[in-house]
Amino acid sequence: RxxxxxxxxxxxxxxxxxxxxxxxxxxxxxxxxxxxxxxxxxxxxxxxxxxxxxxxxxxxxxxxxxxxxxxxxxxxxxxxxxxxxxxxxxxxxxxxxxxxxxxxxxxxxxxxxxxxxxxxxxxxxxxxxxxxxxxxxxxxxxxxxxxxxxxxxxxxxxxxxxxxxxxxxxxxxxxxxxxxxxxxxxxxxxxxxxxxxxxxxxxxxxxxxxxxxxxxxxxxxxxxxxxxxxxxxxxxxxxxxxxxxxxxxxxxxxxxxxxxxxxxxxxxxxxxxxxxxxxxxxxxxxxxxxxxxxxxxxxxxxxxxxxxxxxxxxxxxxxxxxxxxxxxxxxxxxxxxxxxxxxxxVANEVDIRAAETMWVDGANGQKVQVYVVKPHGFDPAKKYPLILNVHGGPQSQFGDAFRADWQVYPGAGYVVACANPHGSTGRGQEYTAEISGDWGGAVFEDLMKVTDALEKLPYVDRNRMGAMGWSYGGYMMNWFEGHTDRFKAIAS
The missing domain is CATH 2.120.10.30 (TolB, C-terminal domain)
Known part of the structure; x- marks a missing residue:
């Protein structure tokens, strides 16, 4: 209407x-x-x-x-x-x-x-x-x-x-x-x-x-x-x-x-x-x-x-x-x-979780932006399973913007992390263009370093980490399958 x-x-x-x-x-x-x-x-x-x-x-x-x-x-x-x-x-x-x-x-x-x-x-x-x-x-x-x-x-x-x-x-x-x-x-x-x-x-x-x-x-x-x-x-x-x-x-x-x-x-x-x-x-x-x-x-x-x-x-x-x-x-x-x-x-009825921003040293010595959404009823003394989400495009960005998946998974008890690796927009055209001809290299290195930083967070259970992505993010999930065993579950 x-x-x-x-x-x-x-x-x-x-x-x-x-x-x-x-x-x-x-x-x-x-x-x-x-x-x-x-x-x-x-x-x-x-x-x-x-x-x-x-x-x-x-x-x-x-x-x-x-x-x-x-x-x-x-x-x-x-x-x-x-x-x-x-x-x-x-x-x-x-x-x-x-x-x-x-x-x-x-x-x-x-x-x-x-x-x-x-x-x-x-x-x-x-x-x-x-x-x-x-x-x-x-x-x-x-x-x-x-x-x-x-x-x-x-x-x-x-x-x-x-x-x-x-x-x-x-x-x-x-x-x-x-x-x-x-x-x-x-x-x-x-x-x-x-x-x-x-x-x-x-x-x-x-x-x-x-x-x-x-x-x-x-x-x-x-x-x-x-x-x-x-x-x-x-x-x-x-x-x-x-x-x-x-x-x-x-x-x-x-x-x-x-x-x-x-x-x-x-x-x-x-x-x-x-x-x-x-x-x-x-x-x-x-x-x-x-x-x-x-x-x-x-x-x-x-x-x-x-x-x-x-x-x-x-x-x-x-x-x-x-x-x-x-x-x-x-x-x-x-x-x-x-x-x-x-x-x-809706906002008054549901526990809508805000995001925190962290920066991680990635490939080529460049910083990678990461959004982290903590789960509903978050207790800093507990450890929670983690989902690493990789965006599509690949030339796009995860932004500070409301979206359902960033709320559904924290509502189910997961920490959700969303990174902007090489190829993302919003960091200058050179950063965006570096993915061309290299869909697996620098991006994979970025995401592994992001995972390193995430598993060091005191509230993340490093033994219960998963990853997901669609479009280019799905491509990267398939790349994960062949290049790392760090994740217990991968959804492409």
Whole structure:
């Protein structure tokens, strides 16, 4: 269900009563909320009245985005390339596969399945619905994923401030699954069937997450310089719409830039993984200078509001996510204000364990960050079994962020330790890149030295240690199986 509250956190109330309403988005005039229900877009007038269905399509709706003029909404949908936005065509093909005599999945290229979801020849397209006419059109027809396949991350399309243009990220290489060459494509929305125009063709690496500046003169975006290397440093660049040229603006910032927003035409605010946290940074676009303006452990998402107010979702290992607000005043930030209390009941009922941080000397003489969560009812005079958890990626980080597994196992009496070995983000790109071509070496050395340090803790039972991990962490569990006998149990 969707909830709404006043900007100061007061008067929190249910906005909708559906069991699976998601992706709320205010209209530019603030009078209407668009949201997704049952795979379609709905509009709810905030002045009163029932939600009205805007789209009636079978291919689903995700990531709705209002145009600045409020006349249309862009969204992503998985369609058959021979159908585009023709829903009767899409439904006919889907029925043929689901109801036909042949019950099989067929594919002749990657990516044909993600986890348990089969694509069955579909591609993701950007569709546009006219709010008044309720007519849907495909602005990215053809065989390519447009936007490209993503495992999370910032939105891959954006409107220009005058609503006349849409920037979308897409990889048009012959084999996108083995390439990172996503580019930014501009689509003229005033011209029917306008061909997209590639503005980042000069970079053979990854370009994504377009954001137009408030004055419309430039487009900021994330970029990676190294082709076919998904773990290159994510930097910020801006494209000048008049000159048609791009330049890097994030200067010497040496960690991955995650989400970002224009604060004004001269300033960008962004988040980045840094030593287990996700602080807010301010970037001067002209000079490339940056400064940390706010840190509150893990900031999952943020949005600007008038008067330099920032609303964000924050969580830590010992605290479930809630909505907070802070005012940015020059180079400083006001004291954070907790605005929502959605998880207070759970937090008051359950013993949610916070994490302690330790640093261990690892491979190549570099420090390894380790989070340790002690068990429920912890008694320093007792010894407890240990679980060492290895993260996936491998280019990611364990952060000070609430997650279920860091609570379930301590609740069952285990000490849980989570390390950020070589290959992790948040320690500079050199630390991240050192895992390339060496998935077992430095990382394994790091984790063995972390284990050495953990088993010396007075409350850890060195005879009852286990290890677990998934994705790359699962790879490392298999490496453990062949290279050490220190663990009584290993889960891959």
């Amino acid at each position: 969707l909830w709404i509250m006043d900007a100061d956190g007061a008067n929190a109330r249910e906005l909708t009563h559906g069991d699976a309403d998601t992706s709320p988005h205010f209209s530019p005039d603030g009078k209407t909320v668009a949201f997704v229900r049952g795979g379609n877009l709905y509009l709810l007038p905030l002045g009163g009245g029932e939600a009205q269905q805007l789209t009636k399509i079978s291919t689903g709706v995700s990531d709705p985005l209002w145009s600045p003029d409020g006349k249309s909404i862009a969204f992503a949908s998985d369609v058959y390339p021979e159908c585009n936005a023709d829903d009767a065509c899409n439904q006919k093909i889907a029925d043929r596969w689901s109801k036909g005599k042949l019950q099989a999945h067929m594919a002749d290229s990657l990516l044909y399945r993600h986890w348990t979801e089969w694509r069955d020849g579909k591609v993701t397209h950007t569709l546009l619905v006219d709010v008044a006419a309720q007519k849907v059109r495909d602005v990215t027809p053809g065989k390519f994923d447009f936007p490209g396949f993503e495992l999370g991350g910032p939105l891959q399309y954006a409107f220009s401030p005058d609503s006349s243009e849409l920037a979308v990220a897409s990889n048009h290489d012959p084999e996108p699954a083995s390439s990172t060459n996503a580019d930014l494509w501009l689509i003229d929305l005033k011209t029917p069937n306008a061909a997209p125009r590639n503005i980042t063709a000069a970079n053979r690496g990854y370009d994504d997450s377009p954001r137009y500046s408030p004055d419309g003169r430039t487009i900021a975006y994330r970029t990676q310089a190294t082709p076919a290397y998904e773990s290159a440093l994510f930097r910020l660049a801006v494209y000048d719409r008049q000159s048609g040229t791009s330049r890097i603006v994030s200067g010497k910032f040496n960690d991955w830039i995650d989400d970002f927003r224009w604060m004004d035409p001269k300033t960008i605010v962004f988040t980045a993984p840094v030593e287990g946290n996700n602080p807010l940074y301010r970037l001067d676009v002209a000079t490339g200078t940056f400064s940390k303006i706010y840190q509150h452990e893990t900031i999952d998402a943020f949005e600007f509001a008038p008067l330099d107010n920032v609303f964000y979702i924050h969580r830590s290992v010992g605290q479930p996510p809630e909505i907070y607000g802070v005012s940015l005043n020059g180079s400083a930030a006001s004291t954070q204000r907790k605005l929502s209390r959605v998880n207070d009941a």
